Amino acid sequence: MANTYVFSGFPGFLASNLVKEIFFEGYPVDRIYLIHLPSLKEQALGRLEELSEVMYVDTDKLTLVEGDITLKSLGLEKDMNVILQRDVTHFFHLAALYDLAIPLPESWNVNVQGTREVNRWLKNCSQLERYIYFSTAYVSGRREGTIYEHELIHNLGFKNHYEYTKYEAERLVEQEKAHLPITIIRPGIAIGESSTGETVKFDGPYFILNMLDRFKGSPLIPYFGEGKAKVNLVPQDYVLKATTYLAHVYKGEGKTYHLTDPSPYTAREIYKMFSEAFINKEPKLTLPTFMANRALKLRPLRTWVGMQQEALAYFNCESEYDTTETQKDLKGSGITCPDLAVYLPAIIEYYEHHKQNKRKHVSIF
Structure with a gap:
């Protein structure tokens, strides 16, 4: 029997690429409904056109749907709402505000209130087999x-x-595990595709490359702080493949998965690796972290380097993410974090090859 999928968060990276992954892996598809904000209709149509150019994607099975997850019934038109609640077997909740510097009211409305409305809506779906909620490993906060x-x-x-808002949203989802067939996905910090390096934007860990690119002519490249914290980078293809697999296996129901690197490097090791590979220089000397914090309070410098001040915290918080459940349930699938x-x-x-046109704001999955 073919599956009916509904995705929130189209035309975002996650929704678009998970659609491709579902077709690539050959899962039986009856129809895929892609919920997008009315204001993003043109971008959604453009992304649909891009998907039509992918040989293995059957765009005849893709349907754009206007909606807004922060509203009752997800802001869906009445007849469409009936169809989706009657037919959906797999719901991927991907819509969220990912920017680290977003104000709290905006972030709360989309990430928390939006998730509350999705939870309510799904309780009226008669054929639902799996609710895949896309969280983040960093609901751990300052732990x-x-x-x-x-x-x-x-x-x-x-x-x-x-x-904070993703934590509160995941709390809402966790409370529904007794009532809905839920799989929670917690990725680490996203980096490009492992075989090609391709990425939509240069944010997150790319600030290191942005900075090295700016200072490559300097005779001395310093470290910033001791860099003892392990930084959890994961390639996009690992997150997409693991999510797709875990969303379809029976053992994934009721589970929460860390899609993180089981053997991460420290911030200092990553910085050294990037510096040697990119500009062929080994960093020398260690400057205190507070100097970088102070410098990044200046907007012109943040723009020039391509980094938000909020990102520094991810290189100082000494957290390690256990992946026991993930590795156990991925065993035999051929999917591993490289x-x-x-x-x-x-x-x-x-x-x-692409640094000139892709420097964007910092965010994480």
Whole structure:
């Protein structure tokens, strides 16, 4: 029997690429409904055109749907609402505001209120087989030490409003595990595709390359701080393949998965790897972290370097994300998180060829 999919968050990167992954892996598709904001209709049509150019994607099975997850019945037109609630088997909740510097009211409305409305809506779906909620590993906030997949509740605070609102949203989803067939996905910090280096935007860890590119003519490249914290970078293709697989296997129901690197490098190691691979220089000397924090308070410098001040916190918080459940349930699938050292050359090459037109704001999955 073919599946009927509904995605929130189209035409975003996640929705678009998970659609491609579902077709690529050969899952039986009856129809895929792609919910987009009315204001994003033109972008949605453009993304649909891009998908039509992918050989294995059957665009005849794709339907654009105007909606707004923050509204009752997800803002869907009445007849469409009836169709979707009657037919959906797999719901991917991807819509969210991912920017680390987003104000709290906006972030709360989309990430928390939107999730509350999605939860309510799904309770009236008669054929639902799986609800895939896309969270983040960083619902752990300022917690340090080992973070386990079954853990969520804490009172240690958060590094930004994005983390806080995703935490509150995941709490809402977690409460529905007894009533809905839920799979929660918690990715680490996204980096480019492991074989090609391709990425939609140069944010997150790319600030290191942005900075090295600006200072490559300097005779001395310094470290900033001791960099003892492990930084969890994951290639986009690993997140997409693992999410698609775990969304369709029976054992994924009721689980929460860390899609993080089981053997991450420290911030200092990553910085050294990037510097040596990109500008062929080994960093020397260590400057205190507060100097970078102080400098990044200046908007012109943030723009020039291509980094938000909020991103620094991810290189100082000493958290490690346990992936026991993920590795156990991915066993036999052929899906593993590759070592950063192996795919770094592809990341560097893609950056070098596209750096002029892709410097954007910092965000994480």
